Amino acid sequence: MLGAGINALTCIVKIACFPQECVKRITSCLIDLYRSKLYEYNRIVRRWGLILKPVHIVISKGKTYFYYGKYWYRLEKRGTRLKWIYVGKTKPLKEIPDPPINPLSIVSISSSEGLMCLCIKSDVKDPHVVRTAVRELLQYLRAVADRYSVQCIGS
Numbered sequence: 001m002l003g004a005g006i007n008a009l010t011c012i013v014k015i016a017c018f019p020q021e022c023v024k025r026i027t028s029c030l031i032d033l034y035r036s037k038l039y040e041y042n043r044i045v046r047r048w049g050l051i052l053k054p055v056h057i058v059i060s061k062g063k064t065y066f067y068y069g070k071y072w073y074r075l076e077k078r079g080t081r082l083k084w085i086y087v088g089k090t091k092p093l094k095e096i097p098d099p100p101i102n103p104l105s106i107v108s109i110s111s112s113e114g115l116m117c118l119c120i121k122s123d124v125k126d127p128h129v130v131r132t133a134v135r136e137l138l139q140y141l142r143a144v145a146d147r148y149s150v151q152c153i154g155s
Contacts, residue, residue, distance in 0.1 A: 013120040015107070015137050023109060023116050026141075030103050031068065033140045037100040038069050045096050049074055050087065052099050069102050103137055 018026060038054040045051065051074075056067040072087040091098070108121050118141075120134065 013134055015118045015120065015134065016141055017112060017115040017117040020111075020114070020116050026118070027104070027109075030140055034068060034100065034103055041097075041099050046075070048093060048096055049076070050092060050096065051075055051084075053084075068104065069099060101132060101136055103140060107137065 035054050038052060042051050042054070050072060052069050053071045053073055054069060056071050058065045058067070070089060072089070072092055073084040074087050074092075076083045076085060106121055108119050109116050110119055111117075118137070120137075
């Protein structure tokens with residue numbers, strides 16, 4: 001059953017399959033776990049006076065958009081207040097460690113024989129990124145299985 005019905009152009013590595021009713025729960029948990037990794041990461045990069053904003057919410061024309069780990073800020077103390085100064089979308093200093101990979105930027109969810117399968121997107125070209133992503137996603141999914149019912153994580 002693994003691999004049957006999955007479009008090879010959109011899925012280069014299948015991570016896990018699960019019932020359709022679990023999609024929202026699993027994506028929500030992936031977001032939560034990624035955010036916690038961002039908070040850990042920000043504790044490290046804070047010594048450079050930088051922070052990778054965990055969540056940026058934009059409301060435009062009645063729609064809400066969520067951007068996870070996308071924007072860098074420099075933190076400055078001004079009196080008793082903390083000022084966030086926008087730095088950009090790319091890592092501002094070479095010497096700081098790379099941020100965790102956003103699982104939502106490299107995975108897709110495809111339907112296969114009544115199950116939903118979490119896959120690495122085919123537009124992820126770098127093999128190191130794929131290996132790292134698979135390793136991190138498996139860690140995320142183990143945490144999902146620990147946090148929620150195991151029935152939502154199949155293989």
